[in-house]
Amino acid sequence: MSRQLAKTYNPGEVEDRIYDFWIKGGYFHAEPDPKKKPYTIVIPPPNITGQLHLGHAMDETLQDILTRWRRMQGYSALWVPGTDHASIATEAKIVEAMRKEGVTKVQIGRDAFLKRAWAWKDKFGGRIDQQLRKLGVSCDWQRERFTLDEGCSKAVREVFVRLYEKGLIYRGERIINWCPHCKTTISDAEVEFEEKDGSFWHVRYPFKDGSGYLELATTRPETMLGDTAVAVHPDDERYKDIVGKTLILPLVGREIPVVADEYVEKDFGTGVVKITPAHDPNDFEVGRRHHLEVINMMNEDGSINENGGKYAGLSGMEARKQIVKELDEQGYLVSIEPIKHNVGTCYRCHSTIEPRVSKQWFVKMEPLAKPAIDAVRSDKVRFIPERMEKIYYNWMENIRDWCISRQLWWGHRIPAWYCDDCGETVVARTDPDTCPKCGGHHLHQDEDTLDTWFSSALWPFSVLGWPDKTKDLDYYFPTNTLVTGYDIIFFWVARMIFSSLEQTGEVPFHTVFFHGLVRDSQGRKMSKSLGNGIDPIKVIDQYGADALRFTLITGISPGNDTRYSDERVQASRNFANKIWNASRFILMNIEGKNVPNALPDTLTMEDKWILDSFNRLAQEINDNLEKFEFGIAAQKLHDFLWDEFCDWYIEISKIRLQGSDEAAAQQARQVLVWVMTRTLALLHPFMPYITEEIWQALPHTGEALIMAPYPAYDAQLAFPEEADKMESIMAAVRGVRNRRSEMNVAPSRKTALYIATEKQDTFRSGEEIFKRLAYTTEIQVAPSFTLDGAVTIVTSDAKVYIQMNELVDKEAEKKRLNKELASAQKGYQNAQAKLQNEKFMTKAPEKVVAGVRANAQKLKERMDLISSSLEALK
Incomplete structure (x- = not known):
């Protein structure tokens, strides 16, 4: 594949051709090899509804760097790609498309809906794969997986059945997080809290016997329709004589008791709390302790149901307004106190989450969380940066049971069947046709599907063939490294750890590298509302994949956000051009010459210096990558190539190349080729396209840079004296x-x-x-x-x-410097005049005043420098 290099580097001409060369060569594919060490990464599977954004681009670039580096080091490096079915997001997209057609899920039925869903997957699922290929990722595409494929589905069912048989999965009525817009449950980890304006409505609840009332405050007055008690703290002296008395629920007329429970904070507010077991997780637990009635007053769309009496059919907000109005009219409303409070919202659609009681499937978390906590504490799983451990422990130590059922059709259907004859629940690995209890044949399967994260939690081992005992699983599992954003530590990382420990007895990976978010040049999170989002494919089309990759990793540090700007990506493109031009210089000087890719027998001082510098660079880059210091490694490669090799060694080499001593010129050629090809190897994981293209054009050994040995420290190349x-x-x-x-x-x-x-x-x-x-x-x-x-x-x-x-020329220089001094003095005097002008100082914006002050300081420094130069000329 040897080529001459064009005059200028054109990524658009190079990248697709090079990627096709890699694919045809099978360089991304890995097989178990007892002669090699395994190195495994599984991709965080992107949603089939999505498209590549800068976060994906950075995440995949980091994984690609690690995979290419280990592959070149001689590991059997496997990077498993794949996508996630993303049940909530995908179903929402399909439902919206159907709405525009004028049809609904109910109208077409489940089977027809699923046909549409698979068609959607076939149409859009491959889009992000193609975008990843544009980025240059070296995934083993022969092993691509999908969370709903046959293998993953088998693993999901096996895990569900195992956990059910151990009593770790159960079905029961509990408080869940309900999204009225998506019309499904979501887990605690999927609730995002946003600060919003709200109110405390202070309300009187009268005693049945007419002896007075209790005052309490609520942020959700509409939920009083489901109140079944009022609670006080058992040690609260103010209320010790009223525990057990009966209150009349305002507007509703229902009799409710006063109960004593330690859940109540006696020093907060009035020390009196309304208890709504069907719509608050803490109230639900109070209700269980006191055997209270559970009254669900809310429909799936968030409106009031038949248990809300005359308010039935109203939306939550409509009911709130009406209830507050009537509380005021009937003398129950004491006051309204404006507040700011955190409100739970759906991570997908950002609708307000409504806690409501519902019969759902849950995973019992306490027995699973403990081993997962121990795995991180004992360093079986290492977090980088280490500070992420605190976040992990906090969540895992306070974890509640995980609601895993979703009211959706797209996803893994819950493998539970109910006997219509005797009511038996059957959970099985294969679809049953007979009830094991009564022998009946009238069985129907649970309508719900599993939380997407249930299947994603199995990803590191399900993609390698589990539950079957495969060669891949035996060789490549546990995986080595997980690269992910810190924002899904709860959604995914924690769940993979406890799922893997429970099902395989092994941790799923040994190291988790958490990277930050990519923000805009002002440090803002990229969003549609701000209009500051960047399409990485457009950046690649304009500047090339290598420039984007290098931009995304330069300057990053573990767990910290990074900023993107056009200026930075332009600088990366300039770096690519610098490498290209240096390579063309080398090619022009070896044209027609027999230049082996080997060091000459005799080396000059500058040869030994550049070799020593390269040798130290190789050692440092390997050390940096071992420590996941991607940004530091990238900067060192940039500085070596731009400064030491191009600006120094190439310029010094021209002395011999342009001289009359052919032997000396040949020495320089060999060193140039040797250092350049091996520096390209060091840089290859970071900028794979341009390095492969140049390496192919230079004298080299082997068929592809992607498979060339990764340079390491060599004691024979240490020349400290020179x-x-x-x-x-x-x-x-x-x-x-x-x-x-x-x-x-x-x-x-x-x-x-x-x-x-x-x-x-x-x-x-x-x-x-x-x-x-x-x-x-x-x-x-x-x-x-x-x-x-x-x-x-x-x-x-x-x-x-x-x-x-x-x-x-002293006199000419004095004349020039005096002219510059006069100009600087004039500018300084003008700036000082403004700063001493009271009208300017009071009316000019602070930013303008600061600019004038800074300019004055620069001019003063310039005057001092010129004066020093004039003094030296005396």
Whole structure:
């Protein structure tokens, strides 16, 4: 696949061709190999309803870096791709599409609806796969999975049956989180809390015997339709004589008792709490302790049901307004207190969640949570960054039973059947046709499906063939690394840990790397409402996948958010162009030459320096990746290629390449090729497309860079003495160039250098480097010099002198500097005049005043610098 490189790098021409080359070569595919160590990552499966966003792009780039790195290190590296059926989101999309057609789920029936759902999956499910391919991910596409495929479905049913048989799954009436919009339950982890304006309505509940009333406050007055008690704390002296008395529920007329329960905070408000067991999880537990009636007063759409009496049919908000109005009219409303409080909302549609009692399927969490907590505490599962452990422990130690049934048709249907003859519940691995209790054949399956996260929790082992004993499962499980955002630590990470421990006896992965969110340049979360979202495919089309990938990982650190900007991605594109141009320079200089990809027998000081620098870089990049320091590794690669290799070594190599000594030129060519190909290997996991393209064009060994060995530290490439010598020379060259730049000396004006140093041999050996890079006619090296009127540059181990009359025309330079000084003084005086103008200071915006003040400071510094330069010219 050897190619010449075009004059300019065109990602659009390169990327699809290179990806096709990788696919045809089968380089992404992994098989169990006893001669290799396994390395496994499973992709956090994107929803089939979604499309690639910047969060996906960063998440997948990080996984791809790890997979490519381990593959090049010689591991059997498996990255399993796949997608999630996303029951709530997908069903909502299909229902909306049907609404536009004028049909509903009920009208077409379950079977017809599921046909539509699978058609939707076939149409849209592959879209995100194609987008991931654009990004350059090296997933094993031959092993692609879907959470509703046959293998995953088998695993789901097996887990459900096992947990049921152990008594860890049960069906019962409990308080659940109900979304009136999605018309389904959602788990605690899927409730997002938003601060909203609200009120405390203070209401009087009168005693039946006419002896007075109790005052309490509620944020949801409409739920009083389901009140079955009022509670006080047993130790509250104010109310010890009224426990057991009967109240009359205002507007409803129902008799309800006063109960004593430690749930009540006696120092909060009036110390009196209304108890609505059907619509509050804490009230539900109070109701169980006191054997209270449970009255559900709400329909699935959030409206009031028949238990709400005359308010039946009203929406929740309509009922609230009517009830508050009548409480006021009948003298029960004491006052209304405005408050701000956290309101639970659905993570999908952001509708307000309504707690309501419902008969659902639950997973008993306490027995499952404890081993999962211990696994993290004992470092069997390591979190990076470590601070995520605190969040994990807090949630797991306070976890409630998990409601896993959903009132949806798209998903894994609950494997439970009910006998119409005797009422027996049958949970089975295969569909039953006979009731094991009465022998009847009239069975019907539960209508509900399982929470999407129930199947996702099994992902690390179900995708490898579990519950069957497969070669993949034996070799690749437990997986090594999970890469995910910190925002799904509850949804997914915790559930995978406890599910894997329970079903396999193993942790699902050894390390979890949590990355942050990608925000816009102002630090805001990207959203449709702000209009600041970025389509990564458009970025790839404009700048290339490598530029986007490098942008997303440069500067990131574990668990912290990062900012995206066009300027950053442009800088990454410029970096790609720099590498491309350096490679073209090498190709032009080896054209027609037989240049092996091997180091020459003889190496110069600069050769040994660049090899030593590369060697240390290889060690550091491997160390960084072991520690998941992606941002640090990316910056080091950038700095080495841009600064050390391109700006220094390539420029120094021109001395030999353009000289008359062919043997010396050949040495330089070999070192250029050797260092460039291996640096491309170091960079390959980060920027795979451009590195593969260039590597194929340069002399190389092997058929593809993706399968080339990843460079590691080699003691034979350590040249610390030569590296120190080069650093000394480079420091002096930088000093000379900086001073000339400050004095605006043209490169064409060459001068002699006088170098006072104890390292005389070191600096003499760099004479040609000084001549090429420091615009020098000659150098003189001695322990010391006495020179009048010379410019001095001081480094850590030398003083470098340049005769002033050689550097500049004194009179012309004085004239130029005086002109600049006058201009700076005028600008400074104008700025000071504004700052001393009372009218300007009081009326101008603070931002404008700050700008003038900053400009004045810059001008003052400029004046001081010019004055110093003039003083040196005397």
